[in-house]
Amino acid sequence: MTEAYNPKVVEKAAQSFWDERDSFAAKESKKPKYYCLSMFPYPSGKLHMGHVRNYTIGDVISRFKRMQGFNVLQPMGWDSFGLPAENAAIENDVSPKEWTIQNIDAMRGQLKSLGFSYDWNREFATSSPDYYKWEQSFFNQLFDQGLIYKKESEVNWDPVDETVLANEQVIDGKGWRSGAIIEKKKIDQYFIKITDYADKLLENIQELNGWPNQVKLMQENWIGKSKGLEFNFHIKDHNNALRVFTTRPDTIFGATYCAVAMDHPLAISLIESNPKIRDFIENNKNITTSEAAIATQEKLGIDTGLKAIHPFTNEDIPIWIANFILMDYGTGAVMCVPGHDQRDWEFAKKYSISIKQVIESDQDNGVSDGALEDKGILINSKQFNGLDFDDAFDSITKELVKTNNAEVKTNFRLRDWGISRQRYWGCPIPIIHCDDCGPVKVPETDLPVELPEIDNISSKGLNLSTFSDWMAVKCPKCSKDATRETDTFDTFFESSWYFARFAGISDKEMISKEANYWLPVDQYVGGIEHAILHLLYARFFNILMHENKLIHNEEPFTKLLTQGMVLADAFYVLDEAGNKTWLNKDSLEDKNDELLDNSGNKVFKDGMSKMSKSKLNGVDPKEMIDKYGADTVRLYMMFTSPPEQTLEWSENAIEGSYRFIKRFWTLVEGRSNNIEEPSAFNKEEETLRRKSHQTLKKVLKDYEERNSFNTVIAAVMELINAIPESFKKEDASESQKYCLNEAIEFSLKILSPIAPHVTLELWSKFNSSQDKSLFETSWPEFKENLILDDNFELIIQVNGKVRGKEKIEKTLTEEQIKSIALSNENVSKHLQLDNIKKVIYVKEKLINFVI
């Protein structure tokens, strides 16, 4: 009697089997190690499809490597500090800690239900003092090494809630909760000198052969190393010079104005005496600190009335204040060459500043339609005419060194990492402020500095400066009354070293010796949105940990797989003030083709965007797991698109994945793998065996080299479709049954990393005599001699168009093949023999007749 496929029963059995044996506990051994890590989640409470995709990919790779005989470490934990906990605290009046713990429990349950092969013994949450204690300790080391400093920097200030807002919390220049117009405010913050390592971070990219080029490029551009010239413009009737940085000194004869940032000292010095400038700066202050907002705003400027003196022509050129110049980059002042920089060109047009062409071009209209940004030969540049970029750079530098204090400078776009946050739910920065001793680090023996418990949650933002009891301490140096630092770390701090902690977790040290066995991470898997910040900070931290002799490797991640975003439609309603409130799709009603929320307000569609906590467009996998089981969800997730590609979420085809598993179950169930290999096979049997071994060869490449799991699944489907019906019948011959069993065995193995529960169950039914766990630690080998075929299919083209196909024996000569091709009926219709101008033959593939 056959048994129907019941995912609930099968999955429960498989999961208990793994649990009982602690199958995925990782211990050092003589086997080659493989550390596979998926980016740990922020515990928002529910998994969404982006997580399912990420963690299925990681698990597929882990399980595949385990089958290949590797000693695999695949840990999981929680990146549990962050903004959403504070928001939830304010909205629901729960402590961030409680909320986080509940979320972790819920998400752990969801992860377990998906059957991921994690070593749960190594689980930790970054919000636990056991973890952040070591972060504070490491910070102290960096502090001693002079890598930490304080400097003023701008934040988004909500004047109503009296709190600092993240860029995400500023919507159209207004605070998301209060609706107040956001102000920029300068406050003193901690920074870490990542720019000291800019060259190292850039150079090491060359060695990251296992990283996607895309990500390496983005990091290179982010670091943004450029060679340029810094020099002074003398200012007419003014004591100070204006120091500018330019990467294009070759265009200096085209400089028709200069521009400075709104917070440049020169601009600030004019506020008092010039009300127009004061108004301009005042009116343009209200913009988010985000680069995107600054760069896309309308480009505005105001003439200071001051004149810079052109170093070569001695002409006066105006100095402007512009709202898009960044004080943080270069010197905060630039020379503007509208002829050869598009942004300068547009600004010049707007304010009627002259535009000069100083680089040769074959463009008829010169610079009248737009800037010519390509490098080239200098014109209209007096003694420098005719020089190319490099020569011009050198010659112009030589002159400016004499007169204008010029200096060739390497400049980085990368800025130092601001690590202070004015928040409650983060790792406290272990510093004590003493009136006499200044900032003093908290002694090692007093670590961790734990977060105070929350008793009273206000409706404003949370931060540590309201906990006066907690703040009051004695100075560790002089024992006088002192106060604790109230800033917490940027949460990127926690995620910059967790991978090392997983590899060497210990309650006695930050990272134990065991880490030397596991590190570096062999395969890191995570969303492409982390291509720059998280991955750059983690690389930076890894270098610091390496320098401090905590770990042996300099770069943390050997291979990187960046999965594409899972997108979903996002929906919102607007209030009277035009503020957006995001809504989950499930809370909407569809009335006469119009979307309404549950109070009847009109709902707008925002279009596809990544599943996120803030837009509430995450799709919870729970329902799907309940309905179809984890194997179907995993299989569908892998089948529906290749990992690197963006995925617009839809569950239209999940039924198909479920059907496939059911069909597969029906095929395998009731059979046993007990046939000896026969001595001979007929043609039909050979064909199936060829397909089985071909499939094995193909999927090995797809798994190992291409991370192409959708084609792995398609290949197995093809193999199963290729089994002749007669082989499945009860009266099939022994050799037919043998070939069928071989196909089944391969399919079970191939699918095991993707759908581990059902394959484990079927394997133990199919191979009842064998140890179950053997199935998950062995990978079959294909036989090359069975893959070879004596024939091939020749494609016959006329002028590149397919006109016929012929089955050809591989032993035939090119001449013989040509004559077979020419005798093809359909082909001969399309050509006359005397017309053939050329014949192209691609071995064992195609022949093309050109007429």
Next chain:
RNA sequence: GGGGAUGUGGUGGAACUGGUAGACACGCUUGGCUUAGAACCAAGUGCCGCAAGGCGUGGGGGUUCGACUCCCUCCAUCCCUACCA
């Protein structure tokens, strides 16, 4: 604004090194089974055309015997843009 990607049937995707475009699925159509439906099974399914044949990989142009693949250009969508993680 800048940086990085992506674009192939009604849908998700395949084509790996310039060599058969549409594998494998979803959906749909027809038939079988069924009192009926679901499930399942079988056949068909890029578009135009009765057919011969033609057209077809975001649009336009180019290189090549041959282009989804290489080059130029334009468009659309997504990710990042330093305080979402």
